[in-house]
Amino acid sequence: MLQFKPIFLGQAPRQVPRATTSQKCIRTNDIENVGRTARHHTFFEMLGNFSFGDYFKKDAIKWAWELATEEFKLPIDRLWVSIFQDDDEAFTLWRDEAGVQENRILRMGEEDNFWSSGSTGPCGPCSELYYDFYPERGTENVDLGDDSRFIEFYNLVFMQYNRKEDGALEPLRNKNIDTGLGLERLAQILQKVPNNYETDLIYPIMEYAANLAGLTYRDASENSKTYLKVIGDHSRAVVYLISDGVTPSNIGRGYIVRRLIRRVVRMGRLLGIKGDGQGDIDGAFLPAIAKVVIDMSSNVDPDVQTNSSRIFTELHKEEIRFVQTLERGEKLLEQLLQDALAQAIQPNSSQAVLSGKDVFMLYDTFGFPIEITEEVAAERGVSIDRKGFEAEMEVQRQQSQAAHNTVKLYADGALGDISSKVPLTEFLGYSTLQSSSNIVALLLKGLPVTHAPEGSEVEIILDQTPFYAESGGQIGDNGILSISGTGTINITDVQKIAGGLFLHKGIVQEGTIEIGGSVDAVVNSRLRQRAQAHHTATHLLQSALKKIIGDEVSQAGSLVAFDRLRFDFNLSRPVTEDEISKIEDSINEWIGMGVSLQTRVMTLTDAKRSGAIAMFGEKYGEEVRVVEVPGISLELCGGTHVSNTSEIQGFRIISEQGIASGVRRIEAVAGPAFVEYAIARDRVVRQLSSLLKVKAEDLPARISVLLDDIRSVRGEASSLQAKVAMMKAEVLGNSPLFVGSFRLVVGVLDSAVDVDSLRTAAEHVSKMLGDMGAVVLGNSMGEGKVSIVASFGPKVVEQGLNAGKFVGMIARICGGGGGGRPNFAQAGGKMPEKLPEALQKAKDELQLTLSKKS
Numbered sequence: 001m002l003q004f005k006p007i008f009l010g011q012a013p014r015q016v017p018r019a020t021t022s023q024k025c026i027r028t029n030d031i032e033n034v035g036r037t038a039r040h041h042t043f044f045e046m047l048g049n050f051s052f053g054d055y056f057k058k059d060a061i062k063w064a065w066e067l068a069t070e071e072f073k074l075p076i077d078r079l080w081v082s083i084f085q086d087d088d089e090a091f092t093l094w095r096d097e098a099g100v101q102e103n104r105i106l107r108m109g110e111e112d113n114f115w116s117s118g119s120t121g122p123c124g125p126c127s128e129l130y131y132d133f134y135p136e137r138g139t140e141n142v143d144l145g146d147d148s149r150f151i152e153f154y155n156l157v158f159m160q161y162n163r164k165e166d167g168a169l170e171p172l173r174n175k176n177i178d179t180g181l182g183l184e185r186l187a188q189i190l191q192k193v194p195n196n197y198e199t200d201l202i203y204p205i206m207e208y209a210a211n212l213a214g215l216t217y218r219d220a221s222e223n224s225k226t227y228l229k230v231i232g233d234h235s236r237a238v239v240y241l242i243s244d245g246v247t248p249s250n251i252g253r254g255y256i257v258r259r260l261i262r263r264v265v266r267m268g269r270l271l272g273i274k275g276d277g278q279g280d281i282d283g284a285f286l287p288a289i290a291k292v293v294i295d296m297s298s299n300v301d302p303d304v305q306t307n308s309s310r311i312f313t314e315l316h317k318e319e320i321r322f323v324q325t326l327e328r329g330e331k332l333l334e335q336l337l338q339d340a341l342a343q344a345i346q347p348n349s350s351q352a353v354l355s356g357k358d359v360f361m362l363y364d365t366f367g368f369p370i371e372i373t374e375e376v377a378a379e380r381g382v383s384i385d386r387k388g389f390e391a392e393m394e395v396q397r398q399q400s401q402a403a404h405n406t407v408k409l410y411a412d413g414a415l416g417d418i419s420s421k422v423p424l425t426e427f428l429g430y431s432t433l434q435s436s437s438n439i440v441a442l443l444l445k446g447l448p449v450t451h452a453p454e455g456s457e458v459e460i461i462l463d464q465t466p467f468y469a470e471s472g473g474q475i476g477d478n479g480i481l482s483i484s485g486t487g488t489i490n491i492t493d494v495q496k497i498a499g500g501l502f503l504h505k506g507i508v509q510e511g512t513i514e515i516g517g518s519v520d521a522v523v524n525s526r527l528r529q530r531a532q533a534h535h536t537a538t539h540l541l542q543s544a545l546k547k548i549i550g551d552e553v554s555q556a557g558s559l560v561a562f563d564r565l566r567f568d569f570n571l572s573r574p575v576t577e578d579e580i581s582k583i584e585d586s587i588n589e590w591i592g593m594g595v596s597l598q599t600r601v602m603t604l605t606d607a608k609r610s611g612a613i614a615m616f617g618e619k620y621g622e623e624v625r626v627v628e629v630p631g632i633s634l635e636l637c638g639g640t641h642v643s644n645t646s647e648i649q650g651f652r653i654i655s656e657q658g659i660a661s662g663v664r665r666i667e668a669v670a671g672p673a674f675v676e677y678a679i680a681r682d683r684v685v686r687q688l689s690s691l692l693k694v695k696a697e698d699l700p701a702r703i704s705v706l707l708d709d710i711r712s713v714r715g716e717a718s719s720l721q722a723k724v725a726m727m728k729a730e731v732l733g734n735s736p737l738f739v740g741s742f743r744l745v746v747g748v749l750d751s752a753v754d755v756d757s758l759r760t761a762a763e764h765v766s767k768m769l770g771d772m773g774a775v776v777l778g779n780s781m782g783e784g785k786v787s788i789v790a791s792f793g794p795k796v797v798e799q800g801l802n803a804g805k806f807v808g809m810i811a812r813i814c815g816g817g818g819g820g821r822p823n824f825a826q827a828g829g830k831m832p833e834k835l836p837e838a839l840q841k842a843k844d845e846l847q848l849t850l851s852k853k854s
Helices: 002-008 057-071 088-096 183-191 203-212 222-243 250-269 286-297 301-305 308-344 354-364 370-379 386-411 525-548 577-591 606-608 672-692 696-733 755-772 794-798 803-814 832-853
Strands: 020-027 043-052 079-084 105-110 114-116 121-132 150-163 169-182 432-443 459-463 481-482 487-497 501-511 519-524 555-560 566-569 599-601 623-629 634-637 652-659 663-670 737-739 742-748 772-778 786-792 815-819 824-829
Touching: 002 121, 002 169, 002 663, 002 696, 020 121, 020 222, 043 057, 043 183, 043 222, 043 519, 057 088, 057 150, 057 169, 079 088, 088 105, 088 121, 105 566, 121 169, 121 566, 203 222, 203 250, 203 286, 203 566, 222 286, 222 301, 222 308, 222 742, 250 286, 250 308, 250 370, 250 432, 301 308, 308 354, 308 370, 308 663, 354 370, 354 386, 354 555, 432 606, 481 501, 487 663, 519 525, 525 555, 525 566, 525 577, 525 623, 525 634, 599 606, 599 696, 606 623, 623 786, 652 672, 663 672, 672 696, 696 742, 696 755, 737 832, 742 755, 742 832, 755 772, 755 794, 755 824, 772 803, 772 832, 786 832, 803 824, 803 832, 824 832
Parallel strands: 079 105, 742 772
Antiparallel strands: 020 043, 043 169, 079 121, 114 121, 121 150, 150 169, 432 459, 432 519, 459 501, 481 487, 481 519, 487 501, 555 566, 566 663, 599 623, 623 634, 652 663, 737 742, 772 786, 786 824, 815 824
């Protein structure tokens, strides 16, 4: 219901008064229960009906009972109802409106029957429907929590409160309904099987996997059945996740996919599936199982079939990659478990534990997710040292960062450990844009050198510099290094390496430079000003987003360049035009206020205590720099900024778009780039005003009139085309080709007829010919474009002719394809010169097929 939360709270207008849904859900927080209980899943489908201030408790209860007893025909003597302990209204409605016996309505506490989406937000009492598998056990001392007897399959949430931060319940202005009915649970009930896995939603997947292992599900051992259930469940999950665009990786949702895939592979190996299970010992069995899932889903989620190629590719790649290390890892894990168990039986030893170091080695070297190691160990009665594992992970992260910084220098070709021989660069650029500096390292084509001639592309490390090195999203400065009387170097980029060495990249414009020489370092002040304006504007943008959209907005990346700024942030929807206007207005208001910035250096602890926001992707030491726009923004930032917001001049968003699931990107201009943008837009407005001979403020109205005129003319043209097509079609329809009692029309309508008119014409001729008619019309509209439409009468279809397949076959002659329904279909192509051949083929095929039936 999270997508409806703003509507429930009255923060967004409702688009419809009520809705019904079928939602794909992934749940992995209790993954260890999958296959071990009757109804735990990582993937399941939740059916629901929602009311947004429309119907409420009475109708929800009445309709739920009607659905269960009349539509699903569930026996009344097998149904039980739970309600919140204080909800007398629900008790009365179930008893009087639905007719449920009082002794079958059980009151339960807040933990079971009061629903909320979190510690705050919309909430309310709920009522649940339970199915009784063993009604013969009677109605005394019933415990609805007894999973061996009952299954809860329908939950009705009466969303009538908003829980505030202090825990108080505030009545919602509009009372809402949110219900959930588990498809898998209902399938178990209706199909009368002992668990969700043996329904037709999952059983075919398990049976296919069993076949690959040389088993049958019914005759398999309990352990093997558990493995098959995991395969059945997880296979559905990964197929739908990959179809929806989630790819295997080591972070976020991608890690969920990878973890599930590896669990399936491991379960397959435990079952004895070798390779692809069909003779190819080096193959993969997951794509074959995925095909079963895809085939089963084709009628309910066509996108899965459309994405099948990508699904197969990802699964094959992941399985092969994991299997390459799995065998060695399994043998090593077995040895480690034996050692841990042997150690546990020694005197003065406690429970068998797998060390964090060993768990990390399995993770780092053999690709074992910690959850799989933990699961396998638990099966042998061994626990794992999670804290030790996390400590090893932290050491690796620190080593990785240090290696990254050092290797980055080596990767550029430097010989020797330069980072250990030269001091860290002192950055002077907060207070000055020029300095006298000494060259402490010089690289040419990635190699250390003592001098470099004119025209050389060089990399220079100085003892101190006013040049800002790229970090925190801000690009490096540009400028000049001058050597008195001997040469100049044009600096085009500055990178920070080895934790604090500034690598100045540029071209020797004249003269020769030497290591140990002194230079005058001068930053391009014009470009620095542009970067500063964009960096401070980025801080203001983050504050404006939190102000206008909400504190849930968080940074996901940024770029501070000379010509623009880019800000990525987490948001599950587009920013509206109204929100964009408000964001721009807020930022420009802050710019106009002329607020002076304050910068302070403090400990990281103090900075966090002050409420400073950390920049995305940055690593911080014990001391940090905090940049504050008083009353507006407070962030940890090592970048360069304006001294007063008035220096930004102005701010304008030039684009807003989604770049990944749940991630939006804003690009904007500020400072001199904003002025240039405004001038360019003003120039366009002047040109339009001149062309249309209206004032700038009258342009929208004038353009609207022109668009209406264009639409009107296009409408008239389309209408005329349709009339022309109908006239030509009637001529064709009046002279059909007779094949026995069948009537055929195959012909060309000229290029003046568009696709819509072609379809209309085909339908018209088809009506003229009646049930025994077959129509194929084609035309070519412009260079490289062909359209073909087929319309078959019912009697023609009965002869085995399918318009969708037929027109697709014909279109291939023109270098295209298409399809549609058995009685009507459309196709396209890109070879107009082949249209006569294609239509002749259509005519011949129709004559041949129908002559046999006449």
